[in-house]
Amino acid sequence: MNYHILEKENLDGFIKKLAKKMKVCAPVAKGHNNFAFEEVTSAAEIALNYIPTILPPKKYFMPQREKMLDFDISEGKPKDTATLEAPETAIFGVHTCDLAGIQCLNMVFSERPRDYNYLLRKEKMFIIGLECMAYCDGSASCALVGNHFPNGGYDLFFTDLGEKFIIHVNTQKGEEFVESIGLPKATAADMAALDKAREAKKAAFQNEIGVDAKKLPEIFAKAMESKVWHDVGARCVSCGNCTNVCPTCYCFDMADNVNLDMKTGTRNRTWDSCQFETFAAVAGGENFREERAHRQRHRLYRKFKYPLDKFYRSFCTGCGRCTRTCMAKINLKDTLKALAAEHK
């Protein structure tokens, strides 16, 4: 295991050296306890103590709007090309919940037929994690799904040890950067301090709903007709906020855009939401998920049931964003508890 040390007072130097090599993005305070990943050039801009950002880092891997094709229809036969502009980017300060989210998306987009836009962007990313030593707020359920501790998915991983960060170096790319700026190796005392901090954290983070995560697939297998969906559906306003802010929601729409010259244009991918009324409608008039209750059910099955069968992992990362953003105060933990109570 390879650990290095960065004194906190040197964080600014670290960010500035990194920014010389590539674009650096990190959580920035936006007021009213809101945070967003944005480009930074110094440590002073970064909010080290932040609750999950409004949008997860997926926006760098799968932008809200992304060009998939350029086309030219000026002559009879159309022409098209697929190009991508993906700058080398470091994402600093990614919490373990969001690292898990990126890992989920990696699985989805690596599946054949592969999504090369996503995969090429991913290659350009340098991911620096940051450990949470305490809960961000009451909406999180990271311990339920085991994402309160790091499970890989990063180049470097920072843990706060008071006056300094201990950095776990996970990749060659990470090693090269840490070596290039001359960060010292961690001592045995630093390692002991890390162990101690992790022990304290184990006590602080507990399963947030009191239901064993291993029981969830079983509960969902029985919950298709649960009345809980109708309770949730009655409150839901189908705004789609929960899916937009979700680190593992990746449903999308495609649309063409013609330039003013009427000869060229682009074919674009934008985020879509299964919560929208017409998401599962077909041109003939049939809507296969007409009711809000069924759309909410579908959203949670895509977190707690389907991906467990397909990818052997929960697509809920426990970040709590859906609960925080919901205008109708639909609370994920309450929904899970209600389902568990119904299917004891």
Added chain:
Amino acid sequence: MTEEIKNSNWKLRKGQIIAAKQMTATEKWFDIKLEDGDLDHEPGQFVQVELYGIGEAPISVCSSPTKRGSFELTVRSAGRLTRHMHSMGKGDWLGIRGPFGKPFPVKLMTGNDLLFVAGGLGIAPLRSLINYVMDNRREFGKVDILLGCKTPTDMLFGDEIAAWQKRLDVNFSCTVDRTAPDWKGNVGLITSLIPGVHINPEKTFGVVVGPPIMYKFVIAELLKKNLPERQIILSLERHMKCGMGKCGHCQIDHPKNYYCCKDGPTFTYEEVKEAKKL
């Protein structure tokens, strides 16, 4: 910094319409030739049709792969893209992705009797299989075709249907929901034709394609005939936006998490009977 994605799955094959014909008030038929060769599809698959500047829509291929050089689509004017497509004709170019989807299980059907049940526009995807069977007729047992449509003027592929009616190696029956003055055939729902068909459940595949409302009733009739669930083949309708099992639009509410575009659109009834909607 801009790089070309040579293997992008979003790139389009270029197709030119070599023939087109208005079939009914709402359906138009197109024969399309790809510049890079045959579509190389199997019966039951679909393509994504791109009209540059308008967008893309999934359309079932209605011709058999035994027809080489070009492929055919029958398009109902139902949405923005299909309305625009109806204004297109011979010589016009479009973009094609695909073929996509799991085809009808032609190999499993070999040597068995076939019962085709088509409702409305369902005849379009089913025609890819029917014509395949016609072109390989000796590979299959008894063939029954049951066709239902709203009125006689809604009937698609009238010339071909007339030819099927004349063939000795095919039993063809047809019914309309509402009759017309010159209609001499059956009147009533397609389910009314099923009891009259002799089925040997051990060696028959029933292939059913039609609007969602039709499935429940037709499947009930086929089960009454003791046709095993795994020998009832359906082609389900969803909005397949990407065709690659990613965009999420075509996912079926079913414990198995099916994507209609990748795991379907053809399914056995056994596979999808737990679906919330067929």
